[in-house]
Amino acid sequence: MPDPWLSADAIAMHLGVTKDTVYAWIADKGMPAHKIGRLWKFQAAEVDDWVRSGSAAGADGVTPEAGAE
Structure with missing residues (x-):
């Protein structure tokens, strides 16, 4: 069974x-x-594949929220 489609809130x-x-x-x-x-x-x-590929990381390799913690 394929994964369900998620909303912006859920993702x-x-x-x-x-x-x-x-x-x-x-x-x-x-x-x-x-x-x-x-x-x-x-x-x-x-x-998840997109995040693992590094596409979500900023120029410094850190996602915006990770640097804010």
């Missing part, structure tokens, strides 16, 4: 970031997301 919670960060990553870093109507939907496996 933000899954990653431990804010929803604003999710939207910024879609716009600026090519986070894998699918627009369905006016909603963004996500597959957790695609997003």
Whole structure:
């Protein structure tokens, strides 16, 4: 059975970031997301692979929230 589609709120919670960060990553870093109507939907496996590839990291290799802790 394939993974369920997640909302922006759910993927933000899954990653431990804010929803604003999710939207910024879609716009600026090519986070894998699918627009369905006016909603963004996500597959957790695609997003996890994207994060592991280092695409979410900033120029210093740290995600925005990781540096804020």
